[in-house]
Amino acid sequence: MSSPGPDTAGTAAHRARALDALPGPGALPVLGNVLQLELPRLHQQLEDWAAQYGAIYRLQIGRQRFVCIADPDLIGAILRLRPEHWRRVRRLEQIAREIGANGVFSAEGASWSRQRRMVMAAFDPGHLKRFFPRQVLITERLLARWQRAADSGLALELQPELMRYSVDTVAGLALGVDVDTIEEQQDPLQRHLDTVLPVVFRRLNAPLPYWRWIRLPADRDFDRHLAQMHRIMREMIDSARKRMRAAPSLAEHPTNLLEAMLAVRDTDGDALSEEELVGNVFTILLAGEDTTANTLAWTLWLLHEDRDCWLRLVDEADHVLGDQDMPRSFDALREFAWLAACVDESMRLRPVAPLIYLETQRDTALGGLAIPRGTGAILLMRFAAIDAGRLPDAGSFDPQRWLDRGSSQRASLNHVTRPFGGGPRLCPGRYLALLETKMLLSMLARNFELVDVATASGGAPPERMAFTMHPEGLRMRLARRLH
Numbered sequence: 001m002s003s004p005g006p007d008t009a010g011t012a013a014h015r016a017r018a019l020d021a022l023p024g025p026g027a028l029p030v031l032g033n034v035l036q037l038e039l040p041r042l043h044q045q046l047e048d049w050a051a052q053y054g055a056i057y058r059l060q061i062g063r064q065r066f067v068c069i070a071d072p073d074l075i076g077a078i079l080r081l082r083p084e085h086w087r088r089v090r091r092l093e094q095i096a097r098e099i100g101a102n103g104v105f106s107a108e109g110a111s112w113s114r115q116r117r118m119v120m121a122a123f124d125p126g127h128l129k130r131f132f133p134r135q136v137l138i139t140e141r142l143l144a145r146w147q148r149a150a151d152s153g154l155a156l157e158l159q160p161e162l163m164r165y166s167v168d169t170v171a172g173l174a175l176g177v178d179v180d181t182i183e184e185q186q187d188p189l190q191r192h193l194d195t196v197l198p199v200v201f202r203r204l205n206a207p208l209p210y211w212r213w214i215r216l217p218a219d220r221d222f223d224r225h226l227a228q229m230h231r232i233m234r235e236m237i238d239s240a241r242k243r244m245r246a247a248p249s250l251a252e253h254p255t256n257l258l259e260a261m262l263a264v265r266d267t268d269g270d271a272l273s274e275e276e277l278v279g280n281v282f283t284i285l286l287a288g289e290d291t292t293a294n295t296l297a298w299t300l301w302l303l304h305e306d307r308d309c310w311l312r313l314v315d316e317a318d319h320v321l322g323d324q325d326m327p328r329s330f331d332a333l334r335e336f337a338w339l340a341a342c343v344d345e346s347m348r349l350r351p352v353a354p355l356i357y358l359e360t361q362r363d364t365a366l367g368g369l370a371i372p373r374g375t376g377a378i379l380l381m382r383f384a385a386i387d388a389g390r391l392p393d394a395g396s397f398d399p400q401r402w403l404d405r406g407s408s409q410r411a412s413l414n415h416v417t418r419p420f421g422g423g424p425r426l427c428p429g430r431y432l433a434l435l436e437t438k439m440l441l442s443m444l445a446r447n448f449e450l451v452d453v454a455t456a457s458g459g460a461p462p463e464r465m466a467f468t469m470h471p472e473g474l475r476m477r478l479a480r481r482l483h
């Protein structure tokens with residue numbers, strides 16, 4: 001698949017091909033391709049179209065025109081050209097604002113830069129290291145819960161199990177709140193949170209913003225969950241304010257993102273607006289929950305399917321941990337090279353963010369194509385990573401390929417695999433996500449046999465898109481390992 005190089009100069013737009021000249025599926029007036037879209041498997045459908053029409057083709061959702069891009073050079077160029085040339089699709093910011101979740105993920109311009117700086121500070125490796133004892137505590141709770149399940153022979157619904165872990169982690173780290181959904185049977189926070197991203201995804205791909213005029217039963221149900229989410233977030237913010245009043249030094253030395261956001265003043269002395277504050281609490285909970293949990297779910301399934309890879313992980317955990325049941329020092333995490341390769345390989349084959357929606361901020365030209373201001377772009381993040389023409393045995397789960405460092409293979413892998421996006425908006429939560437995956441998988445390998453990770457039918461789990469991509473219907477059964 002050959003690709004024209006990125007051409008970013010807006011002045012070149014007049015020399016380039018017009019968008020209409022691109023191939024793509026036939027579109028209806030007004031609705032465009034909306035009736036053809038199969039939302040639960042949208043990423044696969046767009047990948048199928050890339051195989052049919054080429055690595056750059058057109059699509060129309062309602063009145064907005066999109067270019068779908070599967071070429072890794074062009075994807076890299078677009079990601080780097082933010083925030084000036086490209087932004088997240090405008091519809092996303094509107095939807096986020098409507099539900100009170102407009103934070104660093106959906107914000108643009110000066111507001112984004114300011115929020116981004118704070119978020120980066122809260123998620124840097126130094127901060128994670130200080131948080132590590134809390135992460136051990138959260139992992140101990142999960143270990144105890146899974147030991148009970150193993151003793152009773154209970155099959156666990158994998159997705160909610162992993163989400164409890166990721167919600168507890170992100171709420172503890174970023175917001176300083178011990179929500180303890182692992183022990184809590186009702187887990188209200190997680191139950192409300194789970195309803196949000198599927199609705200955002202549906203609205204993002206709707207031909208018209210119908211929910212602004214009529215509320216369907218599903219929208220009314222969602223409103224109820226949303227009201228509960230806001231009540232919980234309000235309580236979190238209020239208690240952080242109280243803590244900070246009681247200990248004014250926290251304003252100078254905030255211990256988490258929420259405190260930092262409450263303490264911050266810009267150069268004019270203005271605090272973050274209430275909308276920015278709530279929007280970021282919401283954003284961080286959303287961004288940290290599904291992504292990490294889905295990555296873990298896919299990795300567990302792939303490891304269960306490949307017994308040799310799993311046994312090598314068990315060996316590594318035994319070797320690194322010795323007598324311990326989980327990593328008890330931050331530095332021990334660095335020694336899990338095989339584990340890290342398994343996660344990298346899982347994110348190559350099953351990236352949980354296979355589509356990134358953007359929009360041009362100005363008339364621009366890319367790959368010899370004139371792209372008018374306001375045109376959308378959907379980046380197909382997996383297409384090249386599983387292309388047999390680019391990687392040997394591209395469809396197989398082979399973590400070893402990540403360990404051949406220094407080889408040209410490693411460079412091509414990084415070029416085609418970008419599970420955390422790229423450029424100035426690269427995922428700030430990636431270190432936390434990797435910390436969580438290492439803690440959970442090493443604890444699992446050290447303490448349990450994977451009896452089963454499977455769907456009811458025993459077949460491969462379907463890939464389901466609901467903003468992030470997850471395996472549908474996986475259940476896990478564990479047995480205690482006899483040491």
Ligand code: HEM
Nearest residue numbers: 104105287288291292295353420421422425426427429433
């Ligand atoms: C395996 C887990 C994760 C994956 C695969 C993932 C993936 C991504 C991707 C693809 C993006 C878009 C990047 C871009 O536009 O270039 C993103 C953005 C973001 N992620 Fe993650 N993420 C993960 C975990 C987390 C966690 C744990 C957090 C924090 C709690 C987090 C917070 C964010 C935020 C705040 C953004 C928006 C950044 C911005 O727009 O400036 N992510 N993530």
